[in-house]
Amino acid sequence: MADVLMAGSSSADFTRRQHLAKTFEAYRADLDAGNERRERLIILSRATTQLSKKLIFHLHRGATASPSARAKNIKEGRQKENEIWTNFIKIRDDLVAGEDHESFWRWTREVTPGMEEYIEASSFLHYLDHGSLITLEEVQRNLSDKETGEPLVVVTPEDYILGMSDLTGELMRYATNGQWSFAPLQLNKVYGSRYAEGNTALSTGDHESPLSGRSYPLNTTVLPCAAHQADLADFDSIPPSRLNSHMARKLAKKQEETTRSLQKIESVCYALRLRLIEYADRPDILRQMAKRALDDAAAAGQDKDGERGDD
Amino acid sequence: MADLAPVPTSASASAPTSVDSILTSVISQLETEQNLRKQLREAIDPIDDLARSAATELNRLHSAGASEHSRICERALETVGKAHPLWIEVGKLLPKGEFYRADRSRPRYNFAISPVARSLVTSIAFARFMLHDELVPAFTAANIMGLGQDETGELQLTADDYLLGVIGMVNELPRLSINAVTAQNFALPVKIAAFVNDIFASYSMLNLRNDILRRKFDSLKYDLKRCEDVVYDLTLRGLAPAPANA
Known part of the structure; x- marks a missing residue:
């Protein structure tokens, strides 16, 4: 084989090979620089994900505490958020350091996973703090340079929608943590009316329940929370033609998850409503039952997951 | 669950309404981007056509006699050269700083630019090899396909x-080698083998992930x-x- 190869190698070819070696050295440097930057960004993105998850757990721990403890919890949450924010500064700095002012878009695949987690965490924080859904503009403002106002990374509508879809999971957990206050029942009232009335049902909330728990701070937040969830559960209404296929797939998957948590809550509410009629004058017993119903629902959910796993 | 629904009250009307309007504004942004995507797609289509007709032209190398080879290659390069004004149009549509967004990284923008650029590189490298027995450098290839100049803005090869496009050309060469033998052109296979060998050695220098x-x-x-x-x-x-x- 070597002889055959030699047959083709004239002196001109030798020069060509040397010439090629030189140009390919340049290509190699180009690719290497890209690979190194990719590695750095992936590490930063992972760190962002980790910190964001910690922030979410932190918020859940404090969400059902007394008002003063909650305020402290949120304040600490803000500090943690700021810590995560410095990661985005690092990401921006790395991109700017590129010789031709590297475009964010070239590296978005590396940056996005951490950013999604951050959006989830900060939107949850925003919700606990203000009781409202964060807007895309606010997310983008959070992810901007505080002095120049230039975006550190770019948040697209898709990032936002997927992040809000993730948020529903946190809200559901938050709501079920408030089980002792019969939050689930209220959640479901909002859902139920939504289903009954279609898109306009969003605007309904119910305060007639004797268990609306004026004494529990949580209840006041759970209602709008449920409304958001009902609305987000309705992401199906976003026409698929406006999404790219990748995005549509991702959203469909998240929707499944949202629907599952929604059903969990609904079955709890069903049990609660029945008991409510029976034991309307015995709040302590009701509280017990709510807890049991939730545990059952959680167990049923696990069974279901188990079956799915066996398939 | 509808039967469990309470009579609606206006108690928490304000928050949900704002949720609705937030989503509406996000959806309208999606719409704007989708329009842009469509415009870009349409602007790239004619370049795609050029790339395809250049490839078709070069495909004739497999059956045409050796005497026609250089004419075929020159015609293909001529076709590719018409892309320049079309790239300028694409560049105008592209929002500042978003070349890579349109290029590949963003799933929603994963259309044409990269595939077209690769296909053009393949044709250029093929033609230049047949004409000059050389591997066209990235810079030259970009110039030939009209992507090297300032007017195309942020568009770049x-x-x-480039590297993928060149491999696309190498994938064509074994077939050409065999067809050359059929046509009793015994010099071309030797030339091709030496060329592919050189390219393989060069690619071996790269640290690929x-x-x-x-x-x-x-x-x-x-x-x-x-x-x-x-x-x-x-x-x-x-x-x-x-x-x-020897």
């Missing part, structure tokens, strides 16, 4: 697209082997031309 470029690179060695096998068959039968330096 990326290293990845596990991506599409790496997989395409892996295909090179099979192309090299097929080209060498043809030369072997010729040498065995004393059909290969005498080496120039």
Whole structure:
């Protein structure tokens, strides 16, 4: 084989090979620089994900505490958020350091996973703090340079929608943590009316329940929370033609998850409503039952997951 | 669950309404981007046509006689050269700083630019090899396809697209080598084998990670082997031309 190869190698070819070696050295440097930057960004993105998850757990721990403890919890949450924010500064700095002012878009695949987690965490924080859904503009403002106002990374509508879809999971957990206050029942009232009335049902909330728990701070937040969830559960209404296929797939998957948590809550509410009629004058017993119903629902959910796993 | 629904009250009307309007504004942003995507798609289509007709032209190399080769290659390069004004149009549509967004990274923008650029590189490299027995450098390839000048703004030929495009050309060469033998052109297979060998050696210099470029690179060695096998068959039968330096 070597002889055959030699047959083709004239002196001109030798020069060509040397010439090629030189140009390919340049290509190699180009690719290497890209690979190194990719590695750095992936590490930063992972760190962002980790910190964001910690922030979410932190918020859940404090969400059902007394008002003063909650305020402290949120304040600490803000500090943690700021810590995560410095990661985005690092990401921006790395991109700017590129010789031709590297475009964010070239590296978005590396940056996005951490950013999604951050959006989830900060939107949850925003919700606990203000009781409202964060807007895309606010997310983008959070992810901007505080002095120049230039975006550190770019948040697209898709990032936002997927992040809000993730948020529903946190809200559901938050709501079920408030089980002792019969939050689930209220959640479901909002859902139920939504289903009954279609898109306009969003605007309904119910305060007639004797268990609306004026004494529990949580209840006041759970209602709008449920409304958001009902609305987000309705992401199906976003026409698929406006999404790219990748995005549509991702959203469909998240929707499944949202629907599952929604059903969990609904079955709890069903049990609660029945008991409510029976034991309307015995709040302590009701509280017990709510807890049991939730545990059952959680167990049923696990069974279901188990079956799915066996398939 | 509808039967459990309470009579609606206006108690929490304000928050949900704002949720609704937030989503509406996000959806309208999606719409704007989708329109842009459509415009870009339409602007790239004619370049795609050029790339295809250049490839079709070059495809005739497999059946045409050796005397026609340079005319075919020149015509193909001429076709590719018409892309420049079209790229300018694409560049105008592209929002500032978003070349890579349109290029590949964003799933929603994963349309045409990269595939078209690769296909153009393939044709250019093919034609230049046949005409000058050289591997066209990335810079020159970008110029020939009209992407090297300032007017095309942020549009550029990326290293990845260039390297992938060249491999696309190498994938064509074993077939050409075999067809050359059929047409009794015994010099071309030797020329091709030496060329592919040089390219393979050059690509071996790159530190590739596990991506599409790496997989395409892996295909090179099979192309090299097929080209060498043809030369072997010729040498065995004393059909290969005498080496120039022997």
